[in-house]
Amino acid sequence: MAISSINDLRLQGLAACLCQCVAGVGLSVVLWFKVFKPASVLFFLAYTTWGASAFLMLLGVLGFVSKVSLILGLHCIFAVSIAGGLGGLHVSTLHTFLMQCSEAQSSSLGCNTCACAVAGTCTQELLSSEDACSACQALGTEICSDINSYSFQVMLLCMGLSICAPIAVPAVYSLRILIRLDSDMANVSNRLLYARAVIAQDLSKLQRDTQHLLVSSESRELSSWKLTSELLLTLMAYGGSDDKALFAAYCRAVKVDAFSLA
Structure with a gap:
């Protein structure tokens, strides 16, 4: 199975974010x-x-476009946390309202002076219009009628599950990109360590034996020169100031123009 490149994962992640929005x-x-x-x-x-x-x-879009590890990591953490939180919020809200609707309206806070609450007939309109019921925190009969219906409960629970899935899917691509970036960084680090060791060893030999200073043009014709030039380019592309100084010293030792390696 082919391994997706980082650009492929970015495009797939952006598509997942678009699907999340839709x-x-x-x-x-x-x-x-x-x-x-x-x-x-x-x-x-x-x-x-x-x-x-x-x-x-x-x-997620910002992370996929910028490829910044911090943003991608935050997207993974927030997506999983918020997706679980939203699912739990929907379930807990439904449970809270079911419990409130199973109790008498008069038992709710501030409803002891509300006549319709004592009779259990308060609608949201009465609760908001009657002065005696202004402090009553009971739910109206029409709301409890909706909440107690089976279709309403299924709808509210499904909303939590339906929201969790689109939110969580883009985070999978953020995590995969983070893994690929970390793997690529490790590969570059290993290549840089190898290039630094080989070039430093060769330069040390060149500096000890003056005869090696005469191999400039001949050595470039050998098959090993291709590997050496790749190692030099690795130092130049990914190394720090010390690696670039090593690159320049080696080029001077073998009388090679640094620009000719590109």
């Missing part, structure tokens, strides 16, 4: 009419879900 918007439109519009008390759940989804999408 799925989030589409699901939100459906749930707005099925859940949040009839039960306005759940608006906070909608805003929390939309805000978290938008934040993670932007963070």
Whole structure:
């Protein structure tokens, strides 16, 4: 099986972020009419879900475009944490409202002076319009009717699961890119260590034996010169100031123009 390149993973991650946005918007439109519009008390759940989804999408896009390890790592951590948090929030919210709707309205805080709460007939309109019920924190009968329905409970639970999946999938690509970046960095580090050791050893031999200083043109015709030039380019491309000084010293020793190696 072919291993995807970092650019391929970036494109796949961006596509996953786009799918996350489309799925989030589409699901939100459906749930707005099925859940949040009839039960306005759940608006906070909608805003929390939309805000978290938008934040993670932007963070993922920024990470895939910039390839900055810190941003990709934050995207992985936040995506998993927020996805689990949103799923738990939906389940806990449903459980809280189910418990509240199973109790009498008069038992809610601030409802002891509300006549309709004693009778258990308060709607959201009555709770907001009656002065005696202004402090009552009970849920209206129409909201409890919706919440107690089986279809509503399934819809709210499915929303949590449906939001978790699109949020978590782009984080998989962030993690894979982080692994590839770390692997590539380790490979470069190993190549640099090998190039530094070989070039330093060859330069030491050249400096000890003056006859080796005459091999400039002949050595470039040998098959080993190709490997040597690759090692020199590795020093120049990935090394620090000491490695670049070693590169320049070796080129002077074998009388090679540094620009001719490129």
